[in-house]
Amino acid sequence: MSENEGEEGGVVYEIAIAVPKWGENNNNKLDKITDDFDNDCVGILVNELKKKGLIVERVVGLQNEFVKLAAPLEILGKAAAELRFRKRTHIGMDFPFEWDEAEAFVKLPDGSLFSWCERFRCYNHIVHGIVNTEKLPVILKYEDRTIDWKSGESLVAKLEAIGVVKEVFPLHDEKKRKQLLRSWAMNWLDFTSQPIDDICSYYGVKIATYFAFLGMFTKWMLFPAALGLTVQLVDFGSMQLLVLPFFFICAISWAVLFFQFWKRKNSAMSARLQIYHSADAESEYKSFQTDQSSSECTPTELMKKQISDRTKEKANFQREEWFRWLMRFRNDAFIIMSIICLQLPFELAYAHLYEVIRSDLLKFCLTAVYLLAIQYFTRMGGKVSVKLIKYENNENVEHRANSLVYKVFGLYFMQSYIGIFYHALLHRNVMTLRQVLIQRLLISEVIENLLENSIPYLSYSFKKFRAVRNKQKREKGSGKSSPIPRVEKDYLKPAYAASIGQEIEDGLFDDFLELVLQFGMIMMFACAFPLAFAFAAVNNITEIRADALKLLATMRRPIPRADATIGAWMNIFQFLIVMSICTNSALLACLYDREGKWSLSPGLAAILIMEHVLLFIKFGFSRIVPEEPAWVRAARRKNATQAEEMCSKRLLRSISGDDKWFREMKKNE
Numbered sequence: 317m318s319e320n321e322g323e324e325g326g327v328v329y330e331i332a333i334a335v336p337k338w339g340e341n342n343n344n345k346l347d348k349i350t351d352d353f354d355n356d357c358v359g360i361l362v363n364e365l366k367k368k369g370l371i372v373e374r375v376v377g378l379q380n381e382f383v384k385l386a387a388p389l390e391i392l393g394k395a396a397a398e399l400r401f402r403k404r405t406h407i408g409m410d411f412p413f414e415w416d417e418a419e420a421f422v423k424l425p426d427g428s429l430f431s432w433c434e435r436f437r438c439y440n441h442i443v444h445g446i447v448n449t450e451k452l453p454v455i456l457k458y459e460d461r462t463i464d465w466k467s468g469e470s471l472v473a474k475l476e477a478i479g480v481v482k483e484v485f486p487l488h489d490e491k492k493r494k495q496l497l498r499s500w501a502m503n504w505l506d507f508t509s510q511p512i513d514d515i516c517s518y519y520g521v522k523i524a525t526y527f528a529f530l531g532m533f534t535k536w537m538l539f540p541a542a543l544g545l546t547v548q549l550v551d552f553g554s555m556q557l558l559v560l561p562f563f564f565i566c567a568i569s570w571a572v573l574f575f576q577f578w579k580r581k582n583s584a585m586s587a588r589l590q591i592y593h594s595a596d597a598e599s600e601y602k603s604f605q606t607d608q609s610s611s612e613c614t615p616t617e618l619m620k621k622q623i624s625d626r627t628k629e630k631a632n633f634q635r636e637e638w639f640r641w642l643m644r645f646r647n648d649a650f651i652i653m654s655i656i657c658l659q660l661p662f663e664l665a666y667a668h669l670y671e672v673i674r675s676d677l678l679k680f681c682l683t684a685v686y687l688l689a690i691q692y693f694t695r696m697g698g699k700v701s702v703k704l705i706k707y708e709n710n711e712n713v714e715h716r717a718n719s720l721v722y723k724v725f726g727l728y729f730m731q732s733y734i735g736i737f738y739h740a741l742l743h744r745n746v747m748t749l750r751q752v753l754i755q756r757l758l759i760s761e762v763i764e765n766l767l768e769n770s771i772p773y774l775s776y777s778f779k780k781f782r783a784v785r786n787k788q789k790r791e792k793g794s795g796k797s798s799p800i801p802r803v804e805k806d807y808l809k810p811a812y813a814a815s816i817g818q819e820i821e822d823g824l825f826d827d828f829l830e831l832v833l834q835f836g837m838i839m840m841f842a843c844a845f846p847l848a849f850a851f852a853a854v855n856n857i858t859e860i861r862a863d864a865l866k867l868l869a870t871m872r873r874p875i876p877r878a879d880a881t882i883g884a885w886m887n888i889f890q891f892l893i894v895m896s897i898c899t900n901s902a903l904l905a906c907l908y909d910r911e912g913k914w915s916l917s918p919g920l921a922a923i924l925i926m927e928h929v930l931l932f933i934k935f936g937f938s939r940i941v942p943e944e945p946a947w948v949r950a951a952r953r954k955n956a957t958q959a960e961e962m963c964s965k966r967l968l969r970s971i972s973g974d975d976k977w978f979r980e981m982k983k984n985e
Contacts, residue, residue: 330439331385331386331443331485333382333481333484334380335382336358336479337381357480358381361383365385368391371387375804378798379783380482380807382804392430395439396434399437424517425513440484458480485873487803487873504861507535507857508860510528512528520876521878521879522876526827527863528581538853544848565930567900568934571893573937582882584945587948651704660734669682670682694724695815697724717825717883720825721885757851773869776808783804806872806873807872812867812874822875828882830859834855836896840892893934
């Protein structure tokens with residue numbers, strides 16, 4: 317049974333290629349698309365894909381034609397061997413994959429050898445690996461044009477350049493998608509519980525990590541939500557000034573403990589889900605090439621060459637490292653200066669106008685105009701950040717994504733919090749501060765969730781309606797209407813991409829950004845509005861199911877990513893905790909020192925001492941609570957010990973039986 321066969325033996329197509337529609341004069345029937353089209357570029361592409369061993373099916377849709385692809389296990393295995401995936405073996409170590417030794421590698425819980433992330437990389441390698449092996453160019457026909465497919469040139473890249481291949485995109489597996497709809501998106505009774513392993517199997521480790529984090533974050537938030545609800549609704553009278561510092565201490569302790577225990581859970585989850593993704597084998601591939609090219613040298617020449625290569629390699633690495641650092645420093649300085657010179661005056665002007673305007677209607681209109689304008693400016697800043705990152709020469713996609721996260725968060729941090737700082741610290745107007753927090757938490761998040769989930773659905777519905785209408789216009793009078801193929805429905809759905817630059821990040825950027833801004837809002841002003849935790853908890857419970865429904869029903873299947881952590885977002889969360897300690901201490905000082913004398917009385921001194929104690933707790937808990945569970949460390953050590961024993965025995969046997977090789981080495985020297 318292959319990787320692409322279901323339980324009933326049917327082929328599961330996982331990748332599709334969208335191309336212009338052919339066969340319009342043949343009543344759009346698939347049985348008409350035969351040898352008449354084998355001479356054009358699409359026919360050549362289909363033939364080349366079949367030569368690679370892929371299972372190919374051509375489907376004519378209402379607007380485009382689609383080439384669906386599936387691959388037998390052997391084809392995927394050979395592609396994985398060419399890519400030199402590092403996969404987990406039964407002895408607990410990761411080795412480059414070899415198809416002939418496939419039984420030595422651990423299979424997934426569902427019995428398959430490769431995860432979705434690995435299969436997608438194999439498909440991508442096979443499809444883009446179709447090159448012209450002839451010495452002379454091959455003539456391709458496209459409509460009335462002829463195109464030269466040059467020797468050594470990728471066919472798919474060539475067809476993408478001339479507009480024949482519109483897109484290569486992953487397909488939904490309808491059986492698994494419907495199963496996840498029942499057990500995940502529509503399962504409201506479980507609140508924060510989610511089938512993480514099933515999500516990882518279908519979408520990849522990165523998306524599974526996000527939903528695991530969101531579920532744990534929401535579950536842990538129930539405690540400060542209940543406490544904040546009590547503090548907000550119960551009148552403690554003269555004890556109110558003592559209740560707020562207590563709530564502040566509890567909120568900071570909760571945040572610190574949550575992220576320490578998230579690190580533990582993430583470590584355990586990474587150990588469990590490691591079989592779903594393979595490590596990058598780029599360095600092993602380079603060393604393999606070096607060994608092959610120098611295998612004919614004498615030992616002395618080989619040693620000299622290795623020393624020279626290491627020296628050159630060290631110099632190249634140092635040059636690239638400093639170049640990346642300088643480019644990153646330049647880009648960061650540009651973003652910071654743009655924030656200070658352009659965004660900061662705009663934010664302060666809005667905050668000042670909001671403070672001096674007395675009419676609630678005018679305040680509402682001002683806020684609406686501000687939110688529209690700031691969204692436009694922030695997206696412009698995000699797109700500038702995307703362009704700047706292209707010149708940083710980052711090592712991989714994850715490094716580029718982390719660099720983008722830091723830059724764009726600076727823009728959103730200024731947008732989200734500078735006006736609130738203005739009301740809280742300069743004017744000390746707690747009532748206005750609470751109004752702004754309610755607007756940001758309720759109005760903004762409700763609008764964001766509505767737009768986030770309705771726009772993809774409306775976009776998909778409009779594209780589907782337009783495709784059907786155009787088809788009916790072309791077939792006016794025919795008396796029949798063709799249904800939309802499933803593959804075309806997937807193609808019409810919007811891609812799961814970031815709003816600021818889909819070439820760098822996926823849609824998780826927007827989801828994580830929404831969580832980070834919410835966390836900063838409820839934490840940095842916890843003393844001013846304790847009820848914010850309850851609003852955030854309710855919002856996140858609905859967010860889990862809404863995001864799941866969005867992914868399963870209104871979005872294309874995302875391109876999988878293998879990163880098993882939340883990356884740069886963890887550092888931003890930690891930064892916001894430190895900021896929360898400072899801002900809440902300042903808020904308590906403002907509430908205590910109503911006359912503005914700022915004298916070091918016992919109350920203010922206690923607030924300063926509390927701030928230093930909380931900072932100590934923040935950095936102390938990171939040392940007290942281990943980030944990795946004991947069983948994960950024990951399992952890793954056990955696997956390393958077993959692997960070392962096995963490898964050392966085999967290595968000693970090979971050394972002891974290699975006396976002839978040593979004698980030849982001595983003669984050559």
